[in-house]
Amino acid sequence: MNSQSFLELGSKTMGAIRLGNINNELFTANSSIANSMGTGVGSSYSSNWSGFDGMGTGSTGFTGLVAQTTRSGTAAGVRGIRQANTVKYVSPSFSGVTFAYGFAPKNEAAGTGDTVGATDYSVRYTAGALDVMYAALRYEVGTSSPNYGSLTAAVDVTHSVIAASYQVMPALKLSVASGASKSSLNTIADSDMYTMGATFKASNNVDLMVQAAKHNDKNASGFSRGMYGLGLNYNFTKLTRAYVRYDNLTYNVGNNPTVAGDAVTRTAFGIAKNF
Numbered sequence: 001m002n003s004q005s006f007l008e009l010g011s012k013t014m015g016a017i018r019l020g021n022i023n024n025e026l027f028t029a030n031s032s033i034a035n036s037m038g039t040g041v042g043s044s045y046s047s048n049w050s051g052f053d054g055m056g057t058g059s060t061g062f063t064g065l066v067a068q069t070t071r072s073g074t075a076a077g078v079r080g081i082r083q084a085n086t087v088k089y090v091s092p093s094f095s096g097v098t099f100a101y102g103f104a105p106k107n108e109a110a111g112t113g114d115t116v117g118a119t120d121y122s123v124r125y126t127a128g129a130l131d132v133m134y135a136a137l138r139y140e141v142g143t144s145s146p147n148y149g150s151l152t153a154a155v156d157v158t159h160s161v162i163a164a165s166y167q168v169m170p171a172l173k174l175s176v177a178s179g180a181s182k183s184s185l186n187t188i189a190d191s192d193m194y195t196m197g198a199t200f201k202a203s204n205n206v207d208l209m210v211q212a213a214k215h216n217d218k219n220a221s222g223f224s225r226g227m228y229g230l231g232l233n234y235n236f237t238k239l240t241r242a243y244v245r246y247d248n249l250t251y252n253v254g255n256n257p258t259v260a261g262d263a264v265t266r267t268a269f270g271i272a273k274n275f
Contacts (some may be wrong), residue, residue, distance in 0.1 A: 004082050015091040018102075022086045025100055025122035025135035026159055027079070031074050032162035033133050034177030036045040036209040037199040041268040042229025044195045044213035048264070049227045049249045051193025051215045053181040054157035055116070055139045057081045066116040066139055068151045068188065071221045073252035073259030080137040080159060083118040096127045116141050116151065129167035136160040157183045157241035171201040184270030190218045211247075217243070224253040239274045 002007050004023045012015025030045040037043045041248040043053055055068045056078025069078050082204040088102030099122060106117030122135040138158040161179030168174055175197045183189035202208050209231035215222045229247035236242070252262040 006086075006088075010090075012092060015089060018086070018088045018090065020086065021082050022082045022088050022102060022217060023082045024080050024086075024102065024118070024120040024137050025133075026137040026161060027121060029122065029135040029163045030079075030177065031135045031163050032231050033066045033131055033165050034175055034195050034197070036163065036173075036175060036199045036211050037229055037231045037245065041266050042209070042211055042231045042247045044193075044197075044211055044227060044229075045079055045249075047079065048076050048266070049225065050079050051066050051191075051195065051213055052078050052157075052189075053191045053215075053217070054078060054081075054183050054189030054231075055141075055151070056159075057083065066118070066151070069234075070150065070225045071187075071217065072256065073223060075223055075225070075251060077215065077225070078116075078159075082138075086118070088120075097123065098193070099123045106140055130164070131166075132162070134160070134162045134163040151157075152172050152185065152188060154184045155183060155188060157181065157189045159189075167255075173199045175199075182248070187221075188221060191224075192216050192218070202207060205235050207235065209233075222254055223251065225249070225251045226253055240271070242269070242271050244269045 004021055006018045006020030006022045008016050008018045031039050035043050035045055039045050055066050057066055069075055081102040086102050086104045088100060090100045091098050101121040104118040117140040118153060120137045122133055126131040136158060140156045140157060141153055143154045159181050160179055163177035165173060165175040177195045180192040181189040193215045197211040200208045212228040215225045227247060227249045232244045234242045247266050249264040250258045
């Protein structure tokens with residue numbers, strides 16, 4: 001399916017080694033701490049809007065493969081989700097501190113067999129109402145010429161973020177994050193971003209969410225972008241809810257003339273059931 005799957009070997013005292021198709025640490029920091037609305041509509045880490053640039057996974061037509069985006073007036077950015085053939089170590093908690101390190105080796109075969117190497121790591125501190133995490137994800141393309149996702153050979157891209165959330169009161173949780181994308185070739189990635197969000201429990205059944213983010217493109221092309229999102233959950237039970245999501249996405253910020261499609265609004269609603 002379209003989710004992580006792995007074999008885990010470990011213990012409570014020594015930590016765990018995971019082998020398989022594993023969520024990377026950048027994904028965890030952005031979807032679980034920095035973001036109040038996951039990775040869908042209203043999120044700053046969705047397939048239609050992300051604050052990161054360069055290379056990522058989960059692009060249309062390249063599920064599970066690393067693809068490269070080109071800066072343009074309607075660039076959606078990239079996300080790191082998970083990488084096949086990953087080996088990862090996850091530590092036990094040391095007074096609230098945990099760390100993780102994972103890698104997937106690159107394959108230097110040319111064409112579709114050329115697999116991008118991936119390295120990801122994190123340090124996380126959780127204590128009471130506070131949750132803080134630093135995470136980084138690095139992609140490294142081999143010297144051969146891959147023929148999918150318009151990858152540039154022999155370059156690397158690194159995404160990083162520091163994210164924090166704080167439970168201000170039982171009904172209110174705030175989150176913030178600051179991140180960046182850098183590459184050995186700055187025309188591929190040279191940008192920073194920040195996000196702010198809040199989740200408010202209006203009643204036993206109703207959760208309200210808000211998210212805002214801004215991306216700053218430091219390259220000469222200057223294709224910055226922004227977004228804000230709103231969300232509402234009506235919880236029938238702990239496992240079943242109805243939801244509404246809305247977001248407003250802007251691309252090509254600071255550039256003129258405007259580009260067709262550089263302002264997008266989306267609305268989604270439905271019912272979700274967890275198992």
